[in-house]
Amino acid sequence: MTMLSERQQLSYIASQAADARLNVELETEGMTLNIGPQHPATHGTLRIIARLDGEQVIWAEPSAGYMHRGYEKLTEVRTFPQVTSLINRIDWLGSFANEVPFILAAEKLMEIEAPPRAQHIRTILFELSRIANVGLFLGDLGVQMGAITPVFLAFRDREYVLNLIEGATGGRFHPNFDRIGGLKDDLPQGWIDETRQVMKKLRGFCDEIEDLLFGNEIFQSRTRGIGVIPADVARQYGLSGANLRASGVDWDLRRDQSLPMAWDKVDFKVWTHPDGDSWARCWVRLQEVRESTKIVDQLLDTMPAGPVMAKVPRIIKVPEGEAWVSTENPLGEMGYYVVSKGDLGPFRVKIRSASFNNISITPWVLKGVYVPDIITILASLYFILGDIDR
Amino acid sequence: MSESTDTGAEPTALASDTLRESIVDALREAIGDDLLESHLIPNDDLWIRVAVSAWRRTGEALREQGFDYFCFLSAIDWLPSPFGRGEDDPSAEPDEAETESKEMTQGYAGGATRFQMFARVTDLRRHVGVTLKADVDESMVVESWIPVYAGANWHERETHEMFGIGFAGHPDLRNMYLPGDFEGYPMRKDFPLLARMVKPWPGIVDVEPMPVDDDGEEAESS
Numbered sequence: 001m002t003m004l005s006e007r008q009q010l011s012y013i014a015s016q017a018a019d020a021r022l023n024v025e026l027e028t029e030g031m032t033l034n035i036g037p038q039h040p041a042t043h044g045t046l047r048i049i050a051r052l053d054g055e056q057v058i059w060a061e062p063s064a065g066y067m068h069r070g071y072e073k074l075t076e077v078r079t080f081p082q083v084t085s086l087i088n089r090i091d092w093l094g095s096f097a098n099e100v101p102f103i104l105a106a107e108k109l110m111e112i113e114a115p116p117r118a119q120h121i122r123t124i125l126f127e128l129s130r131i132a133n134v135g136l137f138l139g140d141l142g143v144q145m146g147a148i149t150p151v152f153l154a155f156r157d158r159e160y161v162l163n164l165i166e167g168a169t170g171g172r173f174h175p176n177f178d179r180i181g182g183l184k185d186d187l188p189q190g191w192i193d194e195t196r197q198v199m200k201k202l203r204g205f206c207d208e209i210e211d212l213l214f215g216n217e218i219f220q221s222r223t224r225g226i227g228v229i230p231a232d233v234a235r236q237y238g239l240s241g242a243n244l245r246a247s248g249v250d251w252d253l254r255r256d257q258s259l260p261m262a263w264d265k266v267d268f269k270v271w272t273h274p275d276g277d278s279w280a281r282c283w284v285r286l287q288e289v290r291e292s293t294k295i296v297d298q299l300l301d302t303m304p305a306g307p308v309m310a311k312v313p314r315i316i317k318v319p320e321g322e323a324w325v326s327t328e329n330p331l332g333e334m335g336y337y338v339v340s341k342g343d344l345g346p347f348r349v350k351i352r353s354a355s356f357n358n359i360s361i362t363p364w365v366l367k368g369v370y371v372p373d374i375i376t377i378l379a380s381l382y383f384i385l386g387d388i389d390r
Numbered sequence: 391m392s393e394s395t396d397t398g399a400e401p402t403a404l405a406s407d408t409l410r411e412s413i414v415d416a417l418r419e420a421i422g423d424d425l426l427e428s429h430l431i432p433n434d435d436l437w438i439r440v441a442v443s444a445w446r447r448t449g450e451a452l453r454e455q456g457f458d459y460f461c462f463l464s465a466i467d468w469l470p471s472p473f474g475r476g477e478d479d480p481s482a483e484p485d486e487a488e489t490e491s492k493e494m495t496q497g498y499a500g501g502a503t504r505f506q507m508f509a510r511v512t513d514l515r516r517h518v519g520v521t522l523k524a525d526v527d528e529s530m531v532v533e534s535w536i537p538v539y540a541g542a543n544w545h546e547r548e549t550h551e552m553f554g555i556g557f558a559g560h561p562d563l564r565n566m567y568l569p570g571d572f573e574g575y576p577m578r579k580d581f582p583l584l585a586r587m588v589k590p591w592p593g594i595v596d597v598e599p600m601p602v603d604d605d606g607e608e609a610e611s612s
Binding site: 077235238249256257322323324326335339348356357364 | 437464467498510539543545552566567568576577583586
């Protein structure tokens with residue numbers, strides 16, 4: 001059905017055979033290892049319960065829900081413009097990107113479209129969120145394996161990006177800048193030049209991380225061939241974003257669907273990797289940050305003039321209907337299924353967040369791995385707690 | 391029974407429309423009369439409603455046709471909320487003109503029951519997704535999709551917890567978010583949002599009359 005590389009097939013068989021073999025070879029008594037919810041490696045409060053046989057995991061189950069905020073219920077008592085301040089907090093490292101698919105879904109139902117300049121700025125801020133989010137991932141990766149330096153580099157350079165986001169939107173973490181029909185404001189003076197400078201710096205950061213981390217022997221031996229996810233398994237679990245592309249699936253919602261955003265006006269490469277292991281996931285993300293800086297550069301060069309807000313009524317009522325819009329967010333496919341009954345607020349919003357699906361594969365992928373690899377695999381799958389629990 | 395709204399769209403829509411229509415035809419061939427209704431917005435999206443007894447067969451048929459990317463699975467409660475939207479002061483009488491219709495209406499592709507399953511799967515090669523729906527009957531049990539899409543596991547757990555819909559064949563329907571002994575199903579429309587019930591939403595401040603509107607005296611005396 002799906003073409004798998006020989007390496008993928010072998011590691012797939014190996015991981016499937018691991019728990020069958022374990023109890024035969026080693027007649028040891030199992031133990032249960034609890035990681036989290038308060039643990040530095042869990043990026044928040046994800047708890048993992050692993051049953052071990054010796055050093056190998058025979059069963060693992062993440063336990064989410066320590067940060068459940070019930071956003072789907074809360075959206076039902078908010079008006080459409082109010083929802084963005086909630087959904088900002090789903091993936092808090094790339095919060096502008098959370099607003100975009102919801103706003104697009106509402107615009108789709110209202111049959112309005114943001115003016116070209118607003119689409120451009122939206123796309124730039126979207127990519128800046130990706131750089132801020134995934135850039136931090138690249139630094140954080142080292143910490144999971146005992147390397148402290150990369151995380152300082154990442155925090156240093158993320159600050160430049162956050163300053164840009166703050167300059168344009170007024171908020172460093174929760175911009176709440178996207179409006180139905182456009183954007184709250186235009187860009188401030190001098191912002192475009194500053195962004196060009198920062199993008200140059202960020203490319204330097206990527207080179208730095210590549211030399212420091214990806215070229216490191218310890219890093220390679222901890223990630224290469226570890227936590228292999230074959231392409232057909234990845235699709236079945238609905239993995240998205242870099243996790244899917246690292247399994248060799250060439251799928252990027254920025255390129256593969258038409259949205260009223262500016263991605264079709266720029267030239268960028270969608271990176272994939274055939275291996276599907278932890279290394280591949282990290283490597284694809286590194287390339288994505290580089291591509292994002294290039295996308296931002298191109299968009300800055302072709303910025304159209306004009307208004308940033310379409311004509312929308314003062315009191316927004318969204319016509320009856322259903323709409324599904326998803327975008328390629330820093331963590332993967334994030335989508336909103338919005339049901340409107342022609343009222344001020346949505347009737348039902350289903351939030352499809354990337355990390356929920358990405359982490360639901362952990363019971364499968366952690367089977368048969370060694371204990372220290374739990375941490376690297378989870379780190380390479382890259383999740384944000386708020387994005388799992390919502 | 392494929393009904394398409396606004397067929398007089400621009401001619402570029404044709405290529406994509408034949409694609410979505412062929413999906414409906416292929417699925418009808420696979421599951422027959424269990425395909426109840428479909429709704430197509432040309433060049434945009436497709437909704438298909440199937441009989442709940444054919445829920446798993448639909449998943450299998452679609453997966454064979456290339457829809458092997460599992461996006462999400464959840465449910466909708468179509469009951470109009472008896473509590474309004476919680477915007478107003480809970481102690482005040484609801485304003486008749488402002489409250490939404492109390493009649494239960496289902497969305498695209500129709501339906502007859504209060505609870506509906508809906509799920510979305512995508513074909514990554516043809517770049518097309520489809521939203522599936524199924525009416526949940528009184529038994530409140532639906533076949534599990536885990537044998538078809540392994541990723542449905544957590545989504546079904548969440549749906550079970552939030553809507554009280556059971557999944558036949560699911561190995562482990564533990565709660566994901568709520569305590570194990572939690573009573574009620576929070577995402578049902580008749581489950582009140584308690585925070586709004588006990589305390590008016592702070593946003594109400596915006597619509598409170600200004601002090602001078604109250605009785606004029608207060609503003610003048612100060």
